[in-house]
Structure formats: structure tokens, C-alpha cells
Amino acid sequence: xxxxxxxxxxxxxxxxxxxxxxxxxxxxxxxxxxxxxxxxxxxxxxxxxxxxxxxxxxxxxxxxxxxxxxxxxxxxxxxxxxxxxxxxx
Amino acid sequence: xxxxxxxxxxxxxxxxxxxxxxxxxxxxxxxxxxxxxxxxxxxxxxxxxxxxxxxxxxxxxxxxxxxxxxxxxxxxxxxxxxxxxxxxxxxxxxxxxxxxxxxxxxxxxxxxxxxxxxxxxxxxxxxxxxxxxxxxxxxxxxxxxxxxxxxxxxxxxxxxxxxxxxxxxxxxxxxxxxxxxxxxxxxxxxxxxxxxxxxxxxxxxxxxxxxxxxxxxxxxxxxxxxxxxxxxxxxxxxxxxxxxxxxxxxxxxxxxxxxxxxxxxxxxxxxxxxxxxxxxxxxxxxxxxxxxxxxxxxxxxxxxxxxxxxxxxxxxxxxxxxxxxxxxxxxxxxxxxxxxxxxxxxxxxxxxxxxxxxxxxxxxxxxxxxxxxxxxxxxxxxxxxxxxxxxxxxxxxxxxxxxxxxxxxxx
Numbered sequence: 001x002x003x004x005x006x007x008x009x010x011x012x013x014x015x016x017x018x019x020x021x022x023x024x025x026x027x028x029x030x031x032x033x034x035x036x037x038x039x040x041x042x043x044x045x046x047x048x049x050x051x052x053x054x055x056x057x058x059x060x061x062x063x064x065x066x067x068x069x070x071x072x073x074x075x076x077x078x079x080x081x082x083x084x085x086x087x088x089x
Numbered sequence: 090x091x092x093x094x095x096x097x098x099x100x101x102x103x104x105x106x107x108x109x110x111x112x113x114x115x116x117x118x119x120x121x122x123x124x125x126x127x128x129x130x131x132x133x134x135x136x137x138x139x140x141x142x143x144x145x146x147x148x149x150x151x152x153x154x155x156x157x158x159x160x161x162x163x164x165x166x167x168x169x170x171x172x173x174x175x176x177x178x179x180x181x182x183x184x185x186x187x188x189x190x191x192x193x194x195x196x197x198x199x200x201x202x203x204x205x206x207x208x209x210x211x212x213x214x215x216x217x218x219x220x221x222x223x224x225x226x227x228x229x230x231x232x233x234x235x236x237x238x239x240x241x242x243x244x245x246x247x248x249x250x251x252x253x254x255x256x257x258x259x260x261x262x263x264x265x266x267x268x269x270x271x272x273x274x275x276x277x278x279x280x281x282x283x284x285x286x287x288x289x290x291x292x293x294x295x296x297x298x299x300x301x302x303x304x305x306x307x308x309x310x311x312x313x314x315x316x317x318x319x320x321x322x323x324x325x326x327x328x329x330x331x332x333x334x335x336x337x338x339x340x341x342x343x344x345x346x347x348x349x350x351x352x353x354x355x356x357x358x359x360x361x362x363x364x365x366x367x368x369x370x371x372x373x374x375x376x377x378x379x380x381x382x383x384x385x386x387x388x389x390x391x392x393x394x395x396x397x398x399x400x401x402x403x404x405x406x407x408x409x410x411x412x413x414x415x416x417x418x419x420x421x422x423x424x425x426x427x428x429x430x431x432x433x434x435x436x437x438x439x440x441x442x443x444x445x446x447x448x449x450x451x452x453x454x455x456x457x458x459x460x461x462x463x464x465x466x467x468x469x470x471x472x473x474x475x476x477x478x479x480x481x482x483x484x485x486x487x488x489x490x491x492x493x494x495x496x497x498x499x500x
Contacts (some may be wrong), residue, residue, distance in 0.1 A: 014441050015457040015472070022441060047500040050449050062442060066108050066449050070441055 004084045007033040011080065014070075021080045023069045030067030037063055037087050059083055091394040093483045099124035099386075100481050110451030113486045118263055118291060118430050118477030119455055120313045123383075127316055130382035131375050141371055143342060157374050160381035161364065167384045168308065169299040170325050174363040177331075178377055181322035182290040183213040185309025186257070188324055188367065189286050190217040192337040193307075194255070200226035203252040205283075207232040207240055207269075208467050209262045212460045214288045218257065227254070234467050238265035238420030245274065253283040260292035264461045264473065265420040266403070266430025268292070275304045284330065290314055294387075294479070295428045296396040300325050312376065316383035321376030324367075331363055340369035395480055399429035402478040402487060406431055409491040415498045419473055432459075432473040435497060440472040443497070447474075450493045 007029050014020040025033045038052065044060075045053040052063045061071040074080050097103050100122050105112045114122060134156065140149035142157045161173035170176055179185055198204065204218050208231050218229050230253075233244035240258075249256070256278040261268050275285045286307040292298055294315035300308050307330070311322040326334075336343050343366050344358040360366045387395065404424035410416050415436035421427060435443050440456035447454050455475045458465050465472065476490070 015462070020439065020441060022445070048496075050500070051446065062445075064445050064449055066445075068445055068448070070439075070445060 002089065004081060004088055007088050008084065011077065013077070019073065021071045021074060021077065023071065023080070023084065025067040025069075027067065033088060034063065034065070034067070037069075040087050056083065056087060091390055091398040091480060093398065093481055096124075096390070097481050097483075099126060101125060101128075103481060107451040107453070108449055113452040113490060115476040115478065115482070115486075115490065116453045116455050117294075117479035117482075118266075118314070118459075118475065120319065121294065121316050121479050122481065123316055123318065123379075124386055126386050127318070127379050127382045131318065131379045134375050134378045139375075142374055143365070153374060156381070157372065157377050160377035163381045163384045164323050165325075167298075167388065168293065168325060169301050171301070171328065175325055175328050175331065177324045177326065177364045177367040178372055178380075179322055179324060179368075180320050180373070181311035181313065182211075182288055182309045185307070185322060185324035186214050186286065186288065187217050188337045189255075189307050189309075189326075190221050192334045192367065193284075193330070194218070194221050195225065196335050198222075198225045198227040198254055201252065202227040202254045203250070204229050205232055205245070205248055205253050205256045205258075205278075206230070207245075207258045208234045209238065209240060209264070209267070209269075209461065209464045210257070210259055211263050211288060211290070212462070214257050214259060214286075215463065228252075231463075232258070234464060236468070238262065238464070238468055239267050239426075240269050242270070242273070246277065249277060249281050249283065251281060253278070253281055255284045255286055257286045257288075259288040259290075260298070261295070261428045261430075262461070262464070263291050263430070264432050264459050264464050264475065266291070266427035266477070267421050268426060268428055271305060272303050279304070291428060291430070294395075295399055297392040306330050312380040312383060316386055317380040318376050321373050321380050323380075328363065331367070336360060336366055336369065338367075338369035341371070343367065343369040390480060398480060399478055400424050400427075402482055402484065403427055403429055403431065405484050406476065406478070406487045406490075409487060410494065413491065413494050413498060416494055419468060419470060429478040430475060431477075432470075432475045434470075434473060435494065438497070440474045443474040446497045446500075447490070447493060450496075452490055452493060 009026045010024045012022040041054040041056040063069045102122050138152045140153040142154040161176045165173045165176045222229050230248050233241040235241050278285045284306040287305045289308050289310040293310040306327050308325040313319040343361050345361050347358040349356050407422050417434050419432040444454050444456035457472050
């Protein structure tokens with residue numbers, strides 16, 4: 001797969017707290033996305049394989065085994081797209 | 090007594106598994122699941138009766154019109170309105186509030202007037218008034234909320250004056266579940282000759298509501314929060330107030346006739362009777378049919394039984410959640426003063442992380458501001474997770490939820 005859109009179904013900007021983004025991976029490609037992300041990002045903590053606390057280029061995020069991830073304190077959606085491209089492609 | 094185990098058999102979606110776990114749906118304050126009786130009523134309508142309502146003589150239109158009018162009657166009886174003329178069908182509570190703001194407020198509010206709104210309102214009961222104040226020049230004043238999320242009645246008494254033209258408040262907070270004393274507020278408002286608009290989105294689905302006893306002027310609610318489909322809701326308005334109001338939208342159905350004056354080269358129209366004066370265009374007929382089925386379903390259960398069941402669940406959940414070391418319940422904890430809603434947080438986790446963790450276990454809860462940012466700011470909360478219960482939830486689901494909360498605490 002060569003596009004972020006091949007992996008990502010939806011991106012939700014959260015309300016409340018700081019600006020976070022929740023990324024929901026496509027059901028059919030979520031396992032592939034999780035494997036790719038775990039290869040590139042640093043695993044700070046694994047929580048019973050339900051979720052992983054990760055860092056990638058000073059950005060901290062949590063990846064869930066259900067195929068969802070929450071990226072914290074990113075400047076905007078463009079910054080998120082860049083991180084996703086670097087992680088997935 | 091309400092039997093949630095029997096009721097669950099009517100809800101096909103509750104048989105689903107999410108992330109390899111049985112679905113536990115604790116997000117009914119956002120929208121409720123739909124029983125097969127409601128689904129069947131909509132299916133039956135489209136398979137056998139579908140036609141546009143009013144102003145046709147053919148059989149299908151007659152049947153469709155009768156169903157749609159019956160739905161108004163059913164809703165009127167459900168909230169003890171005098172007649173169906175006082176029940177306007179629209180998309181939901183947001184549209185109901187906007188109708189009052191623009192069909193009443195636009196023509197009756199001006200500089201020097203004040204609109205009282207509480208700080209516990211959903212954004213839908215704040216934004217329309219702030220928007221209108223910019224064009225009409227009146228002031229929106231906010232009634233304070235106490236530290237436990239309850240309404241500060243002293244602040245209300247201090248804020249109301251002869252300048253107040255309308256008081257806008259929610260019957261039940263969609264964040265804390267706290268039930269406001271609407272009857273008392275309405276009494277005080279009327280003593281000041283102000284009208285009262287109530288957001289009933291979180292009350293009508295959960296306990297008996299009698300608009301005549303409350304003596305409010307407007308009362309809006311949403312069908313989808315009470316087993317009906319999305320896109321249908323109702324606004325109750327006192328007949329004498331509705332009759333004095335201008336229409337909200339212009340178009341077909343809301344007029345009796347439109348005539349062209351050959352001298353002035355202009356069209357003029359005469360308005361239709363209530364409630365059609367406020368229902369321009371082809372309405373959501375199948376939604377109305379679904380709402381009628383939902384009301385009948387709830388009436389069969391009995392709204393007092395719904396109230397008791399939710400109170401028991403809230404009491405059980407509040408007690409069990411307090412057994413968790415890192416879980417904090419926000420606001421008032423007395424289940425008898427609340428309505429099936431518990432906002433909470435887990436130490437060290439954002440509300441969205443809590444929701445995502447619970448989702449991993451098949452438990453659906455909401456997170457964020459719940460469209461009530463001013464209340465969160467007042468309670469000094471960055472956000473909250475929220476569980477909300479309904480007729481199909483069980484104590485066993487709450488026990489499983491607490492078990493998962495304990496697992497999350499250990500991660």
C-alpha cells in the first residue's frame with residue numbers, strides 16, 4: 001500500500017483537554033498498520049497488548065489493538081498526516 | 090417492575106460483539122438503541138403506506154396523513170399537552186430551540202431585553218441565543234452552577250428581572266444527569282412575565298413529563314434519545330404562544346393559500362393552522378411513525394418503571410465505581426436527584442483514552458465535553474468520560490464495566 005488513506009478510515013479531532021487526534025485504521029488493514037507502527041516507533045510501555053504507549057520523533061501516542069490510536073498535542077492535522085506517512089509508508 | 094432481560098430481546102443490536110466482547114452500550118444519553126417494534130413500524134410504513142401527507146385525496150396519502158397525525162396525538166398525550174395542535178414535529182431538540190429563537194425571539198427580543206440561560210446547558214441552548222443577540226441586540230445572561238454541578242437557584246433569583254423575556258434551561262443536565270426544578274423556575278419566570286423554554290432531551294426519555302404541571306411555554310425533545318429514529322423530535326408550545334408567533338420556515342404545508350395580486354405584482358399567503366404552520370415542506374413522516382411506535386413502547390413499560398430502573402442502575406454504578414482507587418465521579422452522586430448519567434475520570438488517563446480502553450472491551454462510553462464546554466470549565470474539568478443508562482441495561486453490565494475499570498487501573 002502506498003497511501004496513508006489505504007490504512008486510515010477516519011481521523012477525529014477531540015474536544016476537551018489539549019488538541020488530540022484519534023486515528024481509526026481501516027478494519028482490513030489495521031493489523032498491517034499496527035505491525036508497521038510497532039516496527040518504527042519506540043515502545044515505551046505495552047499494556048497487556050491491549051494498548052502500546054509509543055513515541056516517534058518526540059511525538060507521544062497510544063496505539064490500541066482494536067486499530068485505533070490517539071496522538072497527543074500535535075499542532076494540526078497536517079502534522080498528523082506527516083507522522084502517519086512516516087510511520088506507515 | 091421493568092425487566093431489562095426481557096426488554097433486551099427486543100433490541101437486535103445488543104446481540105452484537107465488539108472487539109470479541111459482548112456489546113455493553115452505555116451511551117444512551119447520546120442516542121438510544123432501537124427496539125424491533127420501532128424498526129418494524131418504519132418498515133411497515135414504507136412497505137404499505139408510504140405517500141406524502143396532506144392535500145391529496147388518494148388512499149395512500151389519507152393513510153399516511155392519519156398515521157402522521159396520530160403520531161402527533163400520541164406525543165401530545167405522552168407529555169400531557171392539551172392537544173396535537175401544540176406539538177410541532179421537527180428534527181430534534183436543537184431545531185426546537187432554534188425554532189423558538191427565530192420564530193419567537195427574532196420578533197420579540199430587542200436591545201435592553203435579557204435572555205437567561207444556565208451554565209449547564211448543552212451548546213444547542215447557548216449558541217442560538219448568542220447568535221440572535223448579535224442581530225437583535227439583547228443580552229444573554231448566565232445562571233451560575235454550583236461546584237457539584239447543580240443549578241444555583243440563588244443565582245437565578247438574582248439574575249431574573251423585568252428585563253428578562255425568556256428563561257432557557259435544561260430539564261436534565263446531559264453531563265451530570267442532575268434534574269432541575271423546572272416547575273419552580275417556571276413559576277418565578279412567569280411572576281416576572283418571562284417565558285420559559287425547556288430542553289427536555291434528557292428528561293422525556295427517562296421519567297414522566299407533564300408539560301401542563303410544569304407550566305412551561307416551550308418544551309423540546311429528540312426522538313432518537315427515546316428509542317425512535319434520528320431526525321425526528323418535537324417542540325411543545327402553549328397554544329396561545331404559538332398562535333402569536335411567526336412561522337420558522339416558509340414553504341408548502343405551512344400556508345393555506347398563496348395568491349398573486351395583479352396590481353402589486355406580489356404574492357401573499359395566509360398561514361395554516363397549528364401545528365402545520367411550523368412544519369414547512371414534506372415532513373419526516375416515517376420518523377413520526379417511528380416516534381409513535383417508540384412512545385407506545387415506553388408507555389407499555391411505564392415511565393415510572395423506567396425512572397425506578399435507571400435510578401437503581403445509577404445507584405449501583407455509583408457505589409461500584411467508588412470501589413475503584415483511580416476512578417473519580419464528577420458532580421452530584423445522589424442517584425435519586427439524577428437521571429441515569431455518571432460523568433467520571435480515571436487518574437492518569439485522558440477521557441478519550443478511557444473511552445478507547447473501554448471500547449477494547451466492547452463497552453461504549455462517551456468522552457470529551459459532551460457539547461457542554463461551559464459546564465466543564467465551571468467544574469474545572471478538562472473533559473470527562475460519561476456512562477449513561479437506559480431500559481436495556483443491567484446491573485451485570487455495570488459489574489463488568491467496573492471489572493474492566495479495575496483492569497484499566499492496573500495497566
